[in-house]
Amino acid sequence: MKKWLTSIMMSLVLLLSACGNASVPTENAAGGNAAKQEATTEAKPEAEAKPETITYQSENGPIEVPASPKRIVGLTNAPNVLALGGTLVGVDEWTKKNPLFADKVKDVETVSDETMEKILALQPDLIIAGSWMKNLDKLKEIAPTVVYTWGKLDYLAQQREIGKLLNKEQEAQAWIDDFTKRAQAAGEEIKAKIGKDKTVSVFEHDAKDFYVFGNNWARGTEILYQAMGLAMPERVKKDALGPGYYMLSLEVIPEYAGDYIVLSQRKGGENAFLNSETWKKIPAVKNNHVIVIDTEASTYSDPITLEYLLNIFKEGFLGKQ
Missing domain, CATH: 3.40.50.1980 (Nitrogenase molybdenum iron protein domain)
Structure with a gap:
């Protein structure tokens, strides 16, 4: 009797040991790998997410600006922005009445360096202004404001700078090379x-x-x-x-x-x-x-x-x- 119980117990130990060492079924392994892959895929976009801001080296020093601005007020250089597909919500009166841009800015507000309330209401995420303009400090309180001095850059360098500002430098340079x-x-x-x-x-x-x-x-x-x-x-x-x-x-x-x-x-x-x-x-x-x-x-x-x-x-x- 004792020998029989001993034999049964040894058989159970061997059986449990075999189960513990058994390979995971193929479909479960695939499912596990798929789950891991899915988890990795889900995590990947977060790891490779584009930055929300970039540091632009302006003529007045580095300034943090949106990487992809969606609401730009162009008090100057608005046409350069349009050429790169930038989204303007406010432009100067000269751009507004220029026949080359009429269709592109027909729904865009006309603003100036003196219309602070109107610019504030537009909720811009980027403002481009001239160094000669008024209220630059107030503009900077509304949104990141990049200032250019007219004539400091030649016409090609100016377009390249707007490309850098809008995170589209390669696009700007491609046009420069082709046009030249x-x-x-x-x-x-x-x-x-x-x-x-x-x-x-x-x-x-x-x-x-x-x-x-x-x-x-x-x-x-x-x-x-x-x-x-x-x-x-x-x-x-x-x-x-x-x-x-x-x-x-x-x-x-x-x-x-x-x-x-x-x-x-x-x-x-x-x-x-x-x-x-x-x-x-x-x-x-x-x-x-x-x-x-x-x-x-x-x-x-x-x-x-x-x-x-x-x-x-x-x-x-x-x-x-």
Whole structure:
């Protein structure tokens, strides 16, 4: 009897031991692995979550800004923001009435550095302002405010900086590289057609005054002189290259006129001077070498404006493309 009980107990021990060492069934192992994989997958997005803010190195020092701003107030450089697909909730009046941006900003509020309550009500998560503007300290209390000094950066560097600010530097740089290449090619083609020594002047007029521009005062000057490398009349170099523009009287316009003229004028504006003998006797006018551009669509140097003007210049100098 005792031997029989001993035999039974040893059998039970062996059976339990075998069960304890048995492999986990395949489907359970798969389920366990799947559960682990699912847990890992669920944890992965959290580990790779994009940062909510980035540190932007502004001209006034580092500033923490949203990594993906959703409500931008552009008191300046709004067109640069639009070119990168940024979402604007407030823009300056000049951008608002610019025909190139009318559709893009038709539902956007018009604001200024003096409309603090309106800007506050827009609940911006980023504000872009000019160093010359008022109430900068108050703006900084509303949202992170990045300040730019007009003219401190050239037109390409400015777009790159807006790209950095919006966390879209690669996009900005890709456009810069592509545009520079296309504008240079167009410049070479133009010089081959008209002659590399032929000069170009950029004039603008309003009801009372006349202006000639240097190489960095919008109106396509950056494209013509910097990107395309077209020549500037010596008198323009002397008086307008440094300050950016120079005011003229009608009588001296011929002294600043190049072989070709780009004339910036407002639609519906006063054009009586076009019938004056002084204007008609300018060689570029007599040779029909005048390219007219819309002032209101040409006062910025952002990608949208530059692409628009590049097409106008290619057609004006080279004919239909």
